Amino acid sequence: MKLSARNQLPGKVKKIDIGVINAEVVIALDSGGEITSVITKKAVENLGLTVGKKVYAVVKSTEVMVAID
Template identity: 75%
Template sequence: MKLSARNQLPGKVTAVNMGVVTAEVVIALDGGGELVSVITKTSVENLGIAVGKKVHAVVKSTEVMVAVD
């Protein structure tokens, strides 16, 4: 499957915090820095997301803002 979302950054999961409906997944990017994702708990279970797993963080370009100093 190829996805239209332009941003697909490789990394490794460093933390998963499970709520009732949603879960927070922390991803250490291969290039440095980290990204936090909030997805459903069911997706965490369906995809077998756990600490140490290699993943990609995926973001649609219309969801990326730009900040300047």
């Protein structure tokens, strides 16, 4: 698989909460920490996502904000 997105974060599926239409997928990143994605229930099925499966969190954004306290 090749993607133009630069932010490809490898990890494993930690948890999947499936709703009626959408699903919340928690990914434990290889580098530490977690990231959560909300995708369709159909996408979970099409990708064959299961807890423990190796995946990539791909972040594509036109804007990243920076904040301070």
